[in-house]
């Protein structure tokens with residue numbers, strides 16, 4: 001396999017593909033909200049009228065966009081760990097994160113035990 005990514009575990013799941021899917025999904029949601037791709041700060045559509053109703057909606061959209069950006073950052077960090085060969089290792093205890101957990105949450109930084117502590 002020319003595309004094989006070295007990971008700490010003998011995973012037969014393509015986590016790079018999972019992460020790229022997740023990245024595309026999050027970016028599509030941000031675009032849908034009217035926010036530019038992450039990294040360029042908040043650039044809301046300036047044609048938006050300034051009524052209180054719209055302000056409330058914008059506040060909600062910004063809150064959601066912030067969450068989406070944070071999730072994107074997590075995905076970016078996970079892709080970087082994939083490159084570094086540290087993907088799938090719990091950043092707290094150093095043990096491998098379960099494959100099932102990574103499939104459900106490919107950007108996870110911690111094993112399920114350590115994640116539950118926070």
Ligand SMILES: [Zn+2]
Nearest residue numbers: 090093111114
């Ligand atoms: Zn752990």
